[in-house]
Amino acid sequence: MSQGSAIVWVNGAFGAGKTSTARELQALIPGSTVFDPESVGAYLAHLLPPEEFAAVADFQDLVAWRRLVPETAAALLAQLPGTLIVPMTLLREDYRDEIFGALAARRIGVHHLLLHLEETILRKRIEGDDAEGRAAQWRLDHIDAYRRARGWLAQDAVAVDTAELTPAQAAARILEVVRSGTARCRIVQDPVSTRDTLAAAVLFFDDQDRVLLVDPVYKPGWEFPGGVVEEGEAPTAAAVREVAEELGFRLDPARLRLLVTDWEPHRGPRSGGLRLVFDGGRLTDRQRADLILPDAELRAWRFVSEAESAELLPLNKCKRLAAALRARAAGEQHYLEAGASDPF
Template identity: 60%
Template sequence: MIVWLNGAFGAGKTTAAYELLDLLPGSTLYDPEVIGAGLRWMLPKERLGQIADFQDLRSWRRLVVETAAALLTEVPGPLITPMTLLRREYRDEMFGAFAARRIPVRHLLLHAEEPALRARIDARAAADGGTTRAWCLGHLHPYQAALPWITAEAHTVNTTHLTPRRTAERLADAIRAGEGAVDIVQTPEPTGETVAAGVLLFDDRDRVLLVDPTYKPGWEFPGGVVERGEAPSVAGVREVFEELGLRLTGEPALLVVDWEPPHPPAFGGMRLLFDGGRLDEDDAAALLLPSAELRGWRFVTEDEAAQLLPPNRLERLRCALRARRSGHPLYLEAGVPTGCRHLLR
């Protein structure tokens, strides 16, 4: 198990983590800062100059997960992880990867009021010569901006007037009570190429429905991996029902077949998009969301989708919309129609 202690710089995460080691038998301190320090030493300065924080490195986020999984083969756990995590898409990526490895996560927020945070930051600056003061103060605004999504998920312990020991005692009580459990349903990571089927659903304004997964960054189309022996169109219909509670009638029309090349560590594979038709207001109002997989849905225009989808999914959507208008499905390789490049203009 991972006990992820989130919070602003100065909230007392590290000091509480050391105290928590005494209260949770078998626990081990796991500090992802060490991984960041190693990457700073190994990566060329040109790459480091492209990022503002080591959390922006895809390698750091992957190594945090892989290292935790490796540690849990050596120690019983839990791993106490004091780490500020303010980017929701990074949370989705890492917590989803933990779920795929069947590693449960407890997300706990150590919150302190801003005057207390500033006082602690100043005290730390006095001890280290002020080298971290500007960095810590610069993260107060992003922390406040991230509080709505963090508090919606994490169990909060207000540390404003607590000693590190008392904070750790409250954390231990919360963990024993099952607080902060991150419920993500995620299949194990693939070991080879996969076939996945997505279904595009539209409203009466021809906006397309996107869903917001809890287990990976970015928005997505309803759908999922085709199971062994299952037809892709059947898989798409099944996933729409499992994810949204919507039973599609009839066979969805194929819009796009896209070969996604491997980009290690991802294996790639075939990605299909089907036309699930229009939803009326009653259908849309009846949509259900499994909180362990999806946190939201919305109908969007193509321009709005460009702000939500990762580049490969966006290109796939654009081609699917063009195929829908023309009435002819498209075959793509890496998001580009073979022999039909003029359709992208």
């Protein structure tokens, strides 16, 4: 292993052998530590009111779990620098974005490995396991979820087929992959800011007046093109820079027209400060065909109607978009606080 702290995330279906493989991997990496995020779920089961915990089908659905896992991992690496081995099934892409993005914001590299078994072999292994019946049945019930997740997992993780491998052999194979660097997630993310920030977003439209959204790899949900204004940088210059980095084309700053200024209260990392929304105009067919997304930041783009955006954007950005569309239609500029035009 190279110098510096990093995480080896061992993913896979429930029953794929992650825990036993992680123990073998720990023996191969001097000074490494195993962190099982299930312990965070067990802690929350004792900490949260019973009705709060019972309201979710899986502890991964708890916001607290998804926030505490990267925080705990970072704290462990601060205490025990080196390699942190995390054996944990992670089948929802948005949860992966949230957790891995939080780690990337702390400059913690993640190597994403997937222990893979064909479904028939996986079922036989689970059914032949010594685990009590309820645990085995729970694993079988989640095979469908693993099958549905295989599409995005194949793009994000390096798979290690363990059908013919012992846990020790699987661990040795994982170590080879980690040393090669091919499993390292290429997430580009700035450190978490503890201060309010100034950010500039640009709205682009198609011929149907649908707005362009992009899907970041480092956090759940969709976003407007744009980003944080750097120290000493003009907001329009930041908008031009971010569009070039995210969409791959040079934006004429003369095309930009300010639609909305929104003051966002500080609710946690990466939130808080002034948010400027500019109108970037309509994209031509040629511009749409030439869009180039950076693999380490964005995985997709699409044009959506205002109604469709409600399914993709958080509430604060939905409010901001609605105000921007009203301002664009009226040829005005709107000032908001926390997404509201009347803060009182």
